[in-house]
Structures are given as C-alpha cells and as structure tokens.
Amino acid sequence: MSILIEELKxxxxxxxxxLEEVKExxxxxxEGQDKLMSLEVSLLAHLGIEDDQLYPTLKKEAEHSNSIKDTLDLFEMDMENVSTIVQGFFEKYSEGFSGMDLDKLSEDYENLLTALTKRISNExxxxxxxxxxxxRP
Known part of the structure; x- marks a missing residue:
C-alpha cells in the first residue's frame, strides 16, 4: 500500500x-462539543491532502480511462452532498450548542455521522x- 493511502486511511x-467519541x-x-469542533480542523486538513495528492493523479488518468472518469464524476456529485451536510452542520453550530432543539441537534449529528461514514467507506x-x-510497479 502506498504511503499516501496508508496516511489517508x-x-x-x-x-x-x-465521531464515535463525540457520540459516547x-x-x-x-467534552463532546470540543471534540466535535476539533474534528472540523481534521476534516479540512484531510480534504486538503486528498485535493493536493490523490485527486490530481486520478484526474490525469481519467483523461484516458472512461471507467475512472465515471467513478470520479460519481464521487464529485457525492462530495457536493457530503460537503453541504458537513459545512451546514459546522456553520449552524459554530457558535455552540446551548439553547438548541435537542432532537434537531441529534438528527443533524446523525446525518453528519452517516454522510462521513458512508463517504469514507466508499473512498x-x-x-x-x-x-x-x-x-503499482
């Protein structure tokens, strides 16, 4: 396995x-809120590495491979959805969680958890x- 993929995994x-620790x-x-807010920094750093090191290689190969192009197109559409969920969550709760509707907060967190878990698995x-x-050599 390449060093990049090991690091990303x-x-x-x-x-x-x-995410699980926040839930627990x-x-x-x-503590849960602090952990969650620190996650935003980790996510942005992770996405930066993917954008700088993973996607350029795949996009270059997609110029010659319809299969890879189709895969990247699907992931791009999915990423827009995931980004909307993630950014929306962190924007909505950037000022904290006090006074929030507990059911809505739980629902929003579950949506965030589900979107990220699915995206990670698919990647x-x-x-x-x-x-x-x-x-591969």
Missing part, C-alpha cells in the same frame, strides 16, 4: 474514532483502490 480511522461523550457535553473501497492500481 489512518486519518479516516482517526476521524471515525472522534454526548453531543451536549462540553476506501473505490477511489483508493483505483489510486493503488495506478501506482
């Missing part, structure tokens, strides 16, 4: 662990495999 594990701590607890099963196949 490690970050995925850390992101998922933080409780989204209304100070590892599809995009990362494509990247690995391109970089």
């Amino acid at each position: 490690k970050e995925h594990s850390e992101i998922l662990a933080k 701590l409780g989204i209304l607890s100070k 590892e099963e599809s995009l990362y495999e494509e990247y690995e196949a391109l970089n």
